[in-house]
Amino acid sequence: MEIKKAEHMGFCFGVKNAVDCAVKVLDEHSKIYSYGEIIHNRDVVERLADKGLVVIENLEDSIDKIDAKILIRSHGVGRKIIELLNDNNIEYIDATCPKVKSIHRIVNKYSSQGYEIIVVGDSSHPEVIGIAGWIEGKYHIADSLDEIKALDIDKDKKYCLVCQTTFNNNIFKEVVEFLKKNDYTNIVTNNTICDATIKRQESCSDVAENSDIVLVIGGKNSSNTKKLYELCKEKCDKTFLIENYKEIPYKYIDKNTKIGITAGASTPDWVIEEVIQNVRESE
Numbered sequence: 001m002e003i004k005k006a007e008h009m010g011f012c013f014g015v016k017n018a019v020d021c022a023v024k025v026l027d028e029h030s031k032i033y034s035y036g037e038i039i040h041n042r043d044v045v046e047r048l049a050d051k052g053l054v055v056i057e058n059l060e061d062s063i064d065k066i067d068a069k070i071l072i073r074s075h076g077v078g079r080k081i082i083e084l085l086n087d088n089n090i091e092y093i094d095a096t097c098p099k100v101k102s103i104h105r106i107v108n109k110y111s112s113q114g115y116e117i118i119v120v121g122d123s124s125h126p127e128v129i130g131i132a133g134w135i136e137g138k139y140h141i142a143d144s145l146d147e148i149k150a151l152d153i154d155k156d157k158k159y160c161l162v163c164q165t166t167f168n169n170n171i172f173k174e175v176v177e178f179l180k181k182n183d184y185t186n187i188v189t190n191n192t193i194c195d196a197t198i199k200r201q202e203s204c205s206d207v208a209e210n211s212d213i214v215l216v217i218g219g220k221n222s223s224n225t226k227k228l229y230e231l232c233k234e235k236c237d238k239t240f241l242i243e244n245y246k247e248i249p250y251k252y253i254d255k256n257t258k259i260g261i262t263a264g265a266s267t268p269d270w271v272i273e274e275v276i277q278n279v280r281e282s283e
């Protein structure tokens with residue numbers, strides 16, 4: 001059996017920072033709130049919940065009951081949430097990833113200057129909702145080339161385009177190519193896909209190309225993990241998205257199998273190691 005790990009995988013800087021912030025506060029206090037799940041990984045969320053992390057989904061409804069600090073996760077939030085916390089004198093720790101913050105600054109600057117904003121990404125993803133919360137005027141959200149085409153972009157208006165940090169880099173390239181080809185010189189395009197995402201996507205494809213089976217480890221509700229799954233599946237039909245070692249598809253593995261391993265940005269090392277150890281023990 002051959003196990004090949006992707007060169008880049010697992011916890012990214014932004015997610016690690018948010019988890020470290022939560023752990024540090026919980027070392028000193030018995031409770032901290034997280035606005036939304038701090039990380040799309042059930043194992044990590046359960047461990048932190050045992051230490052005192054409480055997830056709140058709707059801040060407006062819970063604002064009167066807050067009796068501890070709030071952690072803003074790496075996805076970030078819109079301006080209104082920050083104002084709500086400040087207006088209610090609630091202490092918060094802002095663990096928004098700096099790369100996401102820079103998108104907030106871009107959309108805020110351009111929208112204040114009259115540009116319409118185009119966000120390439122998933123409209124239901126918290127990062128995209130947070131980005132939209134810093135836009136001063138009209139904006140559009142599109143998560144595919146077809147949706148970009150359907151926007152009916154007016155060549156007489158000014159637009160600024162940004163992208164969700166974990167978006168599929170290949171689809172983003174297609175969007176940029178389409179805009180170039182159709183002479184949309186009125187669009188300021190910012191490739192805001194994060195390096196960590198690009199490196200993880202490129203190295204997962206390399207591994208998948210040379211594997212009989214690929215295990216993509218991560219939360220099934222994690223956007224960046226799902227992108228890794230899609231990319232690996234293009235190269236290797238036997239690609240499986242698993243949350244932890246309990247979901248290893250043993251029936252496809254024997255002593256001659258070449259196994260590729262990759263993991264989403266919200267998958268900690270210990271979850272990856274548990275998978276590898278269990279795969280080896282099945283030999």
Ligand code: SF4
Pocket residue numbers: 012013014015074075097098099100165166194195196197265
């Ligand atoms: S994927 Fe990139 S932008 Fe998103 S949290 Fe991680 S480092 Fe930050």
